[in-house]
Amino acid sequence: MHRFWDKVIKPMIIAVQPVNIVEIGSLTGLNTFKLLDYCQHADARCTVIDPAPQFDVELLKDYYGEAFCMLRELSLQAMPKLEPYDMILIDGDHNWYTVYHELKQVEEMAQSAGAFPVVLLHDIDWPYGRRDMYYFPESIPADYRQPNAKQGLEPGNPNLVPNGGFNHVVSNAVLEHGERNGVLAAIEDFLRETEFDLTWHQLHSNNGLGIIMPTAAPVSRVLPYILNTSGL
Template sequence: MHRFWEKVIKPVLIAAKPSVIVEVGSLSGKNTFKLLDYGKHCKAQCVVVEPAPQFDVELLQLIYGDGLKLMRQLSLEALPLIERYDVLLLDGDHNWYTVYNELKQAERTAVNMGTFPIVMLHDTQWPYGRRDMYYFPSSIPESMRQPHALKGIEAGKSELLESGGWNATVHNALHEHGERNGVLTAIEDFMRESPFKLKWYQLYSNNGLGMIVPDDHPILDVLDYILDTSGL
């Protein structure tokens, strides 16, 4: 997601002026560090949901103080504990069950807040737009898991490769497409059901970035310009 920072995420934050930003999926912190710098200068708190951060948490806590809140939990455990936020960035477990339920939790929080947040989602295109990936398959209910294997994938091929390929070290669904399979499928299912009036935006580079925005949000006045001029 960090590849979208300069041309999309940062301009959106400047226009939206969020008080609380939630990032799901930080890992090495490439996008997190940018969010924290933004928050420090613009008086926004960053809540980072990452069960296994690969950066010096104590050092960041010293630098950013209350501007950083780290939750070492899976997203579906952490999100119900966060009472309000203005922007939600989802780049964690790339599968239908997780993404769909992350959005449903955002919807429940929005009911209490009275407004739906801006939500940005990474990996809405290949390889995981239409294919589930599981870091820890046991964390997903068995009935919600696609048949999967520790094998790599290749663009243009639905079947997994016998050797090599993209992301061969994680559990990938055996096939692309079909019901309840992939990040984009989860978003479409959620959007079709949600009682909120929402707009959907899509960028196709860097594995895809999607954005869900309430249809009455003030940022809509500049969002088309931000996306059209991003070149992404």
């Protein structure tokens, strides 16, 4: 998601001025560090959820202090513990079950807090818009887990490739498309069901970025300008 920072995420943060940010999925921290820099300057706070962060957590705690909170858990375990937040970035486990239930937990928080946050979601396009990926297949209930294998992907091929391919080190759904398969499918199902008045925006570059926000959110006035001039 960090590839969207300069042209989309940073301008959105300036417009939204969030006080409490949540990031799901930090990997090496390329996006996390940018979020924390904002929080440090704007008296805001960022809670990062990742069971296996690939950066020095203690070093960041020392440097960013109260602006940074780390939860080394799966997102669906950690989210019920969160205080209300006004922006959340979702870039964790790219499968229907996880993303759908992350959004349902966002909705539950919003019902309690009285306001729906700005939500950014990565990987809404190829390869995981219409195909599940599992870091920990056993964490997904069997009824929601697609047949999968540790084999890679290639553009234009709906099947897994036997050798090499993109992201061959994780478990990918054997087939692309179909019900309850992929990040975009999870978002579509959520948006069909929610009673909140929300708008949906998307960019297709860099594996895709999706944005959900309340229709009446002030940032909605400038978001078309941000997206249309991003060049992405």
